[in-house]
Amino acid sequence: MNRQPPLPAFAALLSFSAAKSSRFIAPREEIFGSALDHRIVTWRQDESSVWLPDASLVAHDRDCWCTGALHLFAPALGDGLCQCIGAWRQWGEDFLCHIDGEYAFALADIDNETIILVRDRFGLQSLYYSIDDKQLAVANSLAGLTFLLQDEPAINAEYMLDFLAMNVPKLNHCIYRDVHSLPPGYILVFQNGVIRTWPYWSLAADTTMLLPKDPAGRLRELIIAAVRKCLPDEGKIVVQLSGGLDSSALLGFLTKIAGRERLVAVTRTFAAGYRDKKRDELAYAKDAARYCGVPLVVVDEEVTNPLPALEEYFQRMGNFSPNPYYAVAEPIRRKTAELGNGTIFSGYGGDEAVSLPGDIALPWLFLHGRWPTLWRKLGEISQVYSHSRWKLFRHWLLPKLLSRQLEDCIDKLRFPEESRLKYLDLMTSDAKKQIMVSIGKKEYFFRHRSVIVEEIRLGLLGAWFVLVKELNNFDLWRDGGHQLFPYLDKDVISYMASLPPEMFLLDGWKRGLFRRAIRGLVPDSILTRRTKSVFSLPLPIYVRAAEQMIMDMCHTANHPAWDYLDRRALAFFTRRVCREEISQQTELAAVVVGRTVVMAMFLGNRQRYWLQKRAAD
DSSP states (O other): OOOOOSSOOEEEEEEBOSSOOSOOBOOOHHHHOOTTTTOOOEEEEOTTSOEEEOGGGEEEETTEEEEEEEEESOGGGOOHHHHHHHHHHHHGGGGGGGOOEEEEEEEEETTTTEEEEEEOTTOSSOOEEEEOSSEEEEESSHHHHHHHOSSOOOBOHHHHHHHHHTOOOOTTOOSBTTOEEOOTTEEEEEETTEEEEEESSOOOOOTTOOOOSOHHHHHHHHHHHHHHHHOOSSSOEEEEOOSSHHHHHHHHHHHHHTOGGGEEEEEEEEOGGGOOGGGOOHHHHHHHHHHHTOOEEEEEEOOOOOHHHHHHHHHHHOSOOSOTTGGGGHHHHHHHHHHSSSEEEOOTTIIIIITOOHHHHHHHHHHTTOHHHHHHHHHHHHHHHTOOHHHHIIIIIGGGOOOTTOSBOOOTTTSOHHHHHHHHHTBOHHHHHHHHHHTTSOOOOOBOOOSHHHHHHHHHHSHHHHHHHHHHHHHHHHTTOEEEOTTOOHHHHHHHHTSOGGGGGGGGOTTHHHHHHTBTTBOHHHHTOSOOOOOOOOHHHHHHHTHHHHHHHHTOTTOGGGGTBOHHHHHHHHHHHHTTOOSSOHHHHHHHHHHHHHHHHHHHHHHHHHHHHHHHO
């Protein structure tokens, strides 16, 4: 059955007048049609990765045009693109305060000679643009943007180094120079030859908010409202279940709101030969599904070479994945698209913002001199986790106390320093010298501040997390599905950012506020879990499966990646990973190989694309 993709990949081109006239748009006939109606044509990428004109992606209301990919939480009001035009006409530049959902769109107001680019608050849809004195190219994928460009964009060396070293890049940068990514929650307005960009929404603590008498009850109310807001009127709903607090609670909320007859849960595990029993979540997922009375579908993942799938991804997206092993999600993605009516609910955002662990709450209390509160919380935690206060202080708190005098410092909690250095070791010395000189010999470290709002912002709006959401959304769209993230609701996140840090440690539990809010919705076996296992990716096995492809790439002397990367070092490091002859953790070393190979494959695909495009022209 062919289903209309709910959030299509789109690309649009708008031309400007070379002369300074009152009409800033000068439509070229082959793109826009006649100069009288200012018709805008957008392109959609079909299943064969071919870009075709598609007028269905454009809404028109007198002198206003709107195109993009969006899913607004007000379906009863009609077409979303028309809603955007109506909101713009009514409220002007404040119109985004009245729009909620996920979106990336371009709006052209011919009468007021204005072009607006907008991206949703949490970056669930991406928006790339390139602008010069003649035209503005807009797309929600780099593949769409490069389709519109006439000249090959140069590589942004600073961003490439950020990717390899796992640094936090600048908000509006991407892998191409002079191609920008509109940050989440930002608006760009072009008017009278001037570009203005600013955040129309920012995550900030509401210092005037009074703490409610029942903080957990208030959180529960907000999550229920967020689920209702994006709940489809009909059809099956698929819940991606991992066995942790976030997804299990989401299943409980949906059971309460939508009814178990509309729900089906899907979880994944590796085939028996690759399963890590210490980190297998299957038993907990079964507990959650049984408790809610919802059928559970178990998808066994196969461990295969992920690199061929990356070729297809580069062709469609034109970007590189932050997770080179993303192909592991293909079986469960296909299964979820088959089971539901194209609607998949995900618990993403729960751990990142709705219920921060105590890893940041305790340092915040210490660094701000709230020692009596800290000591009381350590006492509550010690009763739950069976450790003394001093042991918690030495082993849980002290390692997380980063110097407030350093704006940029290495965050050893998230990414070990040896991993960062290994990425740089795999670069050629000439490339490192060139890159470091070009950016003023900037030191590369993680930007980290020990405050609640910054931690939530880093977890939800950091470049790599945004890319993960972009990747998941695109792949589900390809299979005719649409993923929804109720925890990423602006009201829920704003509420959590306004709470004092000790609220995250209620009852002595990490994530104590969230545990109290979901009591009764999940079984006790999940509610009282002290640890959560991540989905165990057998990364060294992936590298072994791809070893021959990696070695063949390293033996291709004219590969464009070798202008930046050291192919001999990559080959040597790959062999050591495959033979487990490495002093570091094997999985960590496998990630080093994977990210380097991803960059190399991206550069090779980029070269082939532009050779073919120039030949076609």
